[in-house]
Amino acid sequence: MTDPTRTPAAPPAAVALATAVAQLAAAERLLLALDFDGTLAPFVDDPASARALPQAKAALDRLEALPDTWVAFVSGRPLAGLETVTEADADALLIGSHGVEIRFGRDGVSLDLTDDERATLDGLGRVLGALVDSVPDARLEVKPVGFGVHYRLLEGDAGADVVARAYAAAATVSGALTIRDGKDIIEFSVRGANKGDGIQRLREYTRATAVLFAGDDVTDEDGFAALRPEAGDLGIKVGEGDTAAQFRVADERAIATLLTLLADARERVR
Numbered sequence: 001m002t003d004p005t006r007t008p009a010a011p012p013a014a015v016a017l018a019t020a021v022a023q024l025a026a027a028e029r030l031l032l033a034l035d036f037d038g039t040l041a042p043f044v045d046d047p048a049s050a051r052a053l054p055q056a057k058a059a060l061d062r063l064e065a066l067p068d069t070w071v072a073f074v075s076g077r078p079l080a081g082l083e084t085v086t087e088a089d090a091d092a093l094l095i096g097s098h099g100v101e102i103r104f105g106r107d108g109v110s111l112d113l114t115d116d117e118r119a120t121l122d123g124l125g126r127v128l129g130a131l132v133d134s135v136p137d138a139r140l141e142v143k144p145v146g147f148g149v150h151y152r153l154l155e156g157d158a159g160a161d162v163v164a165r166a167y168a169a170a171a172t173v174s175g176a177l178t179i180r181d182g183k184d185i186i187e188f189s190v191r192g193a194n195k196g197d198g199i200q201r202l203r204e205y206t207r208a209t210a211v212l213f214a215g216d217d218v219t220d221e222d223g224f225a226a227l228r229p230e231a232g233d234l235g236i237k238v239g240e241g242d243t244a245a246q247f248r249v250a251d252e253r254a255i256a257t258l259l260t261l262l263a264d265a266r267e268r269v270r
């Protein structure tokens, strides 16, 4: 018979994750690189109104205030929109457009689009704009180096149909696009950098000795691939799907809890 006074043992994966978080908290120079949508912020229909869960934001504010500790957002969003939804201050470390756009505090990286890239962007805007205009509730998101076709509001097979038509339309413009399949969004870009490149740039900029990266989407796998677990880095996948991350949590609330535990632990050692 089960003893009701006994606390059930935590599952091994949870214990291993707690141990990894405690080790991370003791890192000499710690970089927290975080995906935004689906990791810190729950999904919503209007991309502009997404915000990090208050518990996650509070934990990140505490961590950012500690010495030798950096918080960075690594997102598929354009930088300008990322600044808004993360409520970034002047010192924020931001990687936007899946690694293409970089802002480290006041230092930005100019995109310097070539004439060919501009011409491809113009063509993409024309064909994808015509596509979403023909589908009620599909939306076009204009990005500095590409476009996202959103289909979250479409029902049944309508989303898959829009994706197929978007592939076909984009192929009439260029056969050399970077195509990213996200959560109810298909994106076409004239630049091929990825989140792993962004994490590498952040690692060099902060000279971090350990990096935490958390993400929920297929595009975050490039970020997990850039980690060095053997050197103390930690990758956390949010939600379901194949992943190269060492650990997995259920949702954004679990990430908020984990960041709070990390803030508690690092405040004790700093």
Ligand SMILES: O=P(O)(O)OC[C@H]1O[C@H](O[C@H]2O[C@H](CO)[C@@H](O)[C@H](O)[C@H]2O)[C@H](O)[C@@H](O)[C@@H]1O
Pocket: 035, 036, 037, 038, 042, 043, 044, 045, 046, 047, 048, 050, 074, 075, 076, 077, 078, 141, 148, 150, 152, 182, 183, 184, 185, 217, 219
């Ligand atoms: O890399 P991320 O920070 O996860 O950004 C990925 C995309 O996020 C946004 O779209 C997603 O979130 C929206 C708001 O919750 C949701 O409506 C949409 O269905 C999702 O795909 C953003 O709009 C995209 O630009 C990002 O690439």
